Amino acid sequence: MLNVKSRLEGKTVRLSLEGVLDISTVDTFNSQTEKLSGISELVLDMAGLEFIDSSGIGAILQIVRLSQEKGFTVSLENANENISELLNTVGLFQIIETLRKGAN
Protein backbone atom coordinates (compact mmCIF):
# COMPACT_ATOMS: atom_id res chain seq x y z
CA MET A 1 0.00 0.00 0.00
CA LEU A 2 1.87 2.97 -1.31
CA ASN A 3 0.57 6.32 -2.44
CA VAL A 4 2.87 8.44 -4.55
CA LYS A 5 1.94 12.05 -5.21
CA SER A 6 3.96 13.87 -7.83
CA ARG A 7 4.37 17.65 -7.98
CA LEU A 8 6.38 19.61 -10.51
CA GLU A 9 7.96 22.85 -9.23
CA GLY A 10 9.94 24.39 -12.09
CA LYS A 11 12.56 21.78 -12.93
CA THR A 12 12.15 19.99 -9.61
CA VAL A 13 9.89 16.98 -9.15
CA ARG A 14 8.68 16.28 -5.62
CA LEU A 15 7.42 12.75 -5.03
CA SER A 16 5.57 12.41 -1.73
CA LEU A 17 5.57 8.81 -0.52
CA GLU A 18 2.85 7.58 1.79
CA GLY A 19 2.61 4.04 3.19
CA VAL A 20 5.00 1.14 2.68
CA LEU A 21 7.83 0.76 0.15
CA ASP A 22 8.73 -2.91 -0.21
CA ILE A 23 8.54 -5.66 -2.84
CA SER A 24 4.73 -5.46 -2.91
CA THR A 25 4.69 -1.74 -3.76
CA VAL A 26 7.96 -1.18 -5.56
CA ASP A 27 6.22 -1.32 -8.98
CA THR A 28 3.97 1.61 -7.98
CA PHE A 29 7.08 3.58 -7.09
CA ASN A 30 8.92 2.61 -10.29
CA SER A 31 5.93 3.54 -12.48
CA GLN A 32 6.24 7.11 -11.14
CA THR A 33 10.00 7.36 -11.45
CA GLU A 34 10.21 5.85 -14.96
CA LYS A 35 8.51 8.96 -16.34
CA LEU A 36 11.22 11.32 -15.09
CA SER A 37 13.06 13.26 -17.76
CA GLY A 38 14.25 16.80 -18.39
CA ILE A 39 14.41 17.66 -14.68
CA SER A 40 17.25 19.05 -12.57
CA GLU A 41 16.21 17.73 -9.15
CA LEU A 42 14.14 14.93 -7.67
CA VAL A 43 12.96 15.26 -4.08
CA LEU A 44 11.64 12.15 -2.36
CA ASP A 45 9.48 13.37 0.51
CA MET A 46 9.26 10.51 3.02
CA ALA A 47 7.10 12.27 5.62
CA GLY A 48 4.28 9.77 5.06
CA LEU A 49 6.49 6.71 4.62
CA GLU A 50 5.94 4.22 7.44
CA PHE A 51 8.15 1.37 6.30
CA ILE A 52 10.90 0.58 3.83
CA ASP A 53 13.01 -2.56 3.34
CA SER A 54 15.93 -3.52 1.08
CA SER A 55 13.63 -3.83 -1.96
CA GLY A 56 12.55 -0.21 -1.46
CA ILE A 57 16.14 0.86 -0.87
CA GLY A 58 17.11 -0.96 -4.10
CA ALA A 59 14.45 1.02 -5.98
CA ILE A 60 15.85 4.30 -4.62
CA LEU A 61 19.37 3.20 -5.60
CA GLN A 62 18.09 2.65 -9.15
CA ILE A 63 16.84 6.24 -9.15
CA VAL A 64 20.23 7.42 -7.97
CA ARG A 65 21.82 5.53 -10.90
CA LEU A 66 19.25 7.03 -13.27
CA SER A 67 20.02 10.51 -11.90
CA GLN A 68 23.65 10.02 -12.92
CA GLU A 69 22.63 9.06 -16.45
CA LYS A 70 20.10 11.84 -16.87
CA GLY A 71 21.95 14.54 -14.95
CA PHE A 72 19.64 15.39 -12.06
CA THR A 73 20.18 15.37 -8.30
CA VAL A 74 18.26 13.30 -5.75
CA SER A 75 17.34 14.45 -2.23
CA LEU A 76 15.65 12.49 0.51
CA GLU A 77 13.56 14.50 2.94
CA ASN A 78 11.55 14.00 6.14
CA ALA A 79 12.34 10.33 6.73
CA ASN A 80 11.27 9.21 10.21
CA GLU A 81 13.84 8.10 12.79
CA ASN A 82 13.67 4.35 12.01
CA ILE A 83 13.89 4.86 8.26
CA SER A 84 16.72 7.42 8.61
CA GLU A 85 18.72 4.99 10.69
CA LEU A 86 18.19 2.22 8.15
CA LEU A 87 19.18 4.44 5.22
CA ASN A 88 22.28 5.45 7.17
CA THR A 89 23.13 1.80 7.88
CA VAL A 90 23.05 0.87 4.19
CA GLY A 91 24.95 4.05 3.26
CA LEU A 92 22.27 5.60 1.04
CA PHE A 93 22.60 9.11 2.49
CA GLN A 94 26.38 8.90 2.10
CA ILE A 95 26.11 7.80 -1.56
CA ILE A 96 23.77 10.69 -2.38
CA GLU A 97 25.99 13.17 -0.50
CA THR A 98 29.16 11.94 -2.28
CA LEU A 99 27.51 12.20 -5.70
CA ARG A 100 26.28 15.71 -4.88
CA LYS A 101 29.82 16.79 -3.88
CA GLY A 102 31.23 15.20 -7.05
CA ALA A 103 28.75 17.11 -9.20
CA ASN A 104 29.63 20.51 -7.63
Next chain:
Amino acid sequence: MHKLYHKFRGYCYFILHFLFFIILFSGVSEVLESRPLPPKVRFNILLATSEAVTNVLKHATEGQMSLYMDGDFLRIFVSDNGSGIDLSELPRTTLMAGYSTKHSAGWGFTLLLKTMDRIFLSTGPRGTTIVLEINLVDTHEKVATNNITALKEERVHYA
Protein backbone atom coordinates in the same frame (compact mmCIF):
# COMPACT_ATOMS: atom_id res chain seq x y z
CA MET B 1 -1.96 -14.10 -27.07
CA HIS B 2 1.34 -15.22 -25.60
CA LYS B 3 2.05 -11.65 -24.51
CA LEU B 4 -1.41 -11.37 -22.96
CA TYR B 5 -0.88 -14.59 -21.01
CA HIS B 6 2.38 -13.24 -19.59
CA LYS B 7 0.67 -9.99 -18.68
CA PHE B 8 -2.13 -11.90 -16.93
CA ARG B 9 0.42 -14.06 -15.12
CA GLY B 10 2.19 -10.87 -14.08
CA TYR B 11 -1.02 -9.45 -12.61
CA CYS B 12 -1.77 -12.70 -10.74
CA TYR B 13 1.76 -12.69 -9.37
CA PHE B 14 1.34 -9.08 -8.26
CA ILE B 15 -2.00 -9.81 -6.54
CA LEU B 16 -0.45 -12.82 -4.77
CA HIS B 17 2.46 -10.67 -3.57
CA PHE B 18 0.05 -8.03 -2.40
CA LEU B 19 -2.15 -10.50 -0.48
CA PHE B 20 0.88 -12.23 0.98
CA PHE B 21 2.23 -8.96 2.34
CA ILE B 22 -1.12 -7.94 3.81
CA ILE B 23 -1.29 -11.31 5.60
CA LEU B 24 2.36 -11.00 6.60
CA PHE B 25 2.03 -7.55 8.14
CA SER B 26 -1.31 -8.20 9.82
CA GLY B 27 0.04 -11.51 11.20
CA VAL B 28 3.25 -10.04 12.55
CA SER B 29 1.53 -6.90 13.80
CA GLU B 30 -1.07 -9.00 15.64
CA VAL B 31 1.63 -10.90 17.50
CA LEU B 32 3.57 -7.72 18.22
CA GLU B 33 0.46 -5.99 19.54
CA SER B 34 0.14 -8.64 22.23
CA ARG B 35 2.95 -6.94 24.15
CA PRO B 36 4.28 -3.41 24.47
CA LEU B 37 7.44 -2.92 22.45
CA PRO B 38 9.48 0.14 21.53
CA PRO B 39 8.62 1.31 17.98
CA LYS B 40 12.21 0.64 16.90
CA VAL B 41 12.02 -3.03 17.92
CA ARG B 42 8.67 -3.39 16.11
CA PHE B 43 10.21 -1.79 13.01
CA ASN B 44 13.20 -4.15 13.14
CA ILE B 45 10.98 -7.23 13.47
CA LEU B 46 8.85 -6.14 10.50
CA LEU B 47 12.03 -5.36 8.54
CA ALA B 48 13.62 -8.76 9.23
CA THR B 49 10.38 -10.60 8.39
CA SER B 50 9.97 -8.62 5.20
CA GLU B 51 13.56 -9.42 4.14
CA ALA B 52 13.13 -13.16 4.79
CA VAL B 53 9.77 -13.31 2.96
CA THR B 54 11.12 -11.23 0.06
CA ASN B 55 13.84 -13.87 -0.40
CA VAL B 56 11.10 -16.50 -0.80
CA LEU B 57 9.27 -14.40 -3.39
CA LYS B 58 12.48 -13.81 -5.33
CA HIS B 59 13.97 -17.29 -5.25
CA ALA B 60 11.09 -19.76 -4.94
CA THR B 61 7.52 -20.38 -6.08
CA GLU B 62 6.03 -21.51 -2.78
CA GLY B 63 6.75 -20.74 0.82
CA GLN B 64 5.29 -20.44 4.26
CA MET B 65 5.76 -18.33 7.33
CA SER B 66 4.85 -19.04 10.94
CA LEU B 67 5.36 -17.08 14.12
CA TYR B 68 5.84 -18.51 17.58
CA MET B 69 6.05 -16.84 20.95
CA ASP B 70 8.07 -18.92 23.38
CA GLY B 71 8.21 -17.04 26.65
CA ASP B 72 10.03 -13.84 25.80
CA PHE B 73 11.38 -15.18 22.52
CA LEU B 74 9.71 -14.45 19.23
CA ARG B 75 10.65 -16.97 16.54
CA ILE B 76 9.73 -16.44 12.91
CA PHE B 77 10.02 -19.47 10.62
CA VAL B 78 10.18 -18.79 6.89
CA SER B 79 10.63 -21.68 4.48
CA ASP B 80 10.47 -22.16 0.74
CA ASN B 81 10.65 -24.81 -1.97
CA GLY B 82 13.42 -23.09 -3.94
CA SER B 83 16.65 -24.69 -5.13
CA GLY B 84 18.55 -23.56 -2.03
CA ILE B 85 21.64 -21.42 -1.72
CA ASP B 86 24.62 -22.88 -3.56
CA LEU B 87 27.46 -23.76 -1.17
CA SER B 88 29.94 -21.63 -3.12
CA GLU B 89 27.56 -18.64 -2.88
CA LEU B 90 26.67 -19.13 0.79
CA PRO B 91 29.37 -16.97 2.44
CA ARG B 92 28.88 -14.06 0.02
CA THR B 93 25.09 -14.32 0.06
CA THR B 94 24.78 -14.34 3.81
CA LEU B 95 27.76 -12.32 5.05
CA MET B 96 28.67 -9.81 2.37
CA ALA B 97 26.73 -6.54 2.44
CA GLY B 98 25.55 -5.44 -0.97
CA TYR B 99 26.07 -8.85 -2.63
CA SER B 100 23.17 -10.32 -4.56
CA THR B 101 22.66 -13.08 -7.12
CA LYS B 102 19.56 -11.22 -8.29
CA HIS B 103 19.15 -7.67 -9.52
CA SER B 104 18.65 -6.21 -6.07
CA ALA B 105 20.37 -4.25 -3.35
CA GLY B 106 21.79 -7.36 -1.64
CA TRP B 107 21.20 -6.08 1.86
CA GLY B 108 18.66 -8.69 2.99
CA PHE B 109 20.87 -10.99 5.05
CA THR B 110 22.97 -8.15 6.44
CA LEU B 111 19.82 -6.51 7.79
CA LEU B 112 18.67 -9.82 9.29
CA LEU B 113 21.99 -10.13 11.08
CA LYS B 114 21.80 -6.55 12.33
CA THR B 115 18.24 -6.72 13.63
CA MET B 116 17.85 -10.24 15.05
CA ASP B 117 19.51 -11.91 18.05
CA ARG B 118 19.98 -15.29 16.37
CA ILE B 119 19.42 -16.72 12.92
CA PHE B 120 19.24 -20.39 11.94
CA LEU B 121 19.59 -21.23 8.28
CA SER B 122 19.09 -24.59 6.64
CA THR B 123 19.45 -24.80 2.89
CA GLY B 124 19.56 -27.56 0.31
CA PRO B 125 18.29 -28.52 -3.14
CA ARG B 126 14.77 -29.02 -1.75
CA GLY B 127 14.45 -25.61 -0.20
CA THR B 128 15.58 -23.17 2.44
CA THR B 129 14.35 -22.58 5.97
CA ILE B 130 15.32 -19.61 8.03
CA VAL B 131 14.47 -19.04 11.67
CA LEU B 132 14.71 -15.53 13.05
CA GLU B 133 14.91 -15.24 16.80
CA ILE B 134 14.65 -12.15 18.96
CA ASN B 135 14.42 -11.82 22.72
CA LEU B 136 11.66 -9.30 23.36
CA VAL B 137 12.83 -8.69 26.91
CA ASP B 138 16.20 -7.35 25.79
CA THR B 139 14.79 -4.18 24.32
CA HIS B 140 16.28 -0.71 24.58
CA GLU B 141 13.30 0.50 26.61
CA LYS B 142 13.84 -2.15 29.25
CA VAL B 143 17.54 -1.27 29.34
CA ALA B 144 16.62 2.37 29.85
CA THR B 145 14.35 1.57 32.78
CA ASN B 146 16.89 -0.83 34.27
CA ASN B 147 14.40 -3.69 34.24
CA ILE B 148 16.81 -5.66 32.18
CA THR B 149 19.30 -6.07 35.03
CA ALA B 150 16.80 -7.82 37.26
CA LEU B 151 15.50 -9.94 34.42
CA LYS B 152 18.98 -10.99 33.38
CA GLU B 153 19.86 -11.97 36.97
CA GLU B 154 16.77 -14.16 37.07
CA ARG B 155 18.05 -16.04 34.07
CA VAL B 156 21.41 -16.82 35.65
CA HIS B 157 21.58 -20.35 36.97
CA TYR B 158 24.35 -21.44 39.31
CA ALA B 159 25.52 -25.01 39.26
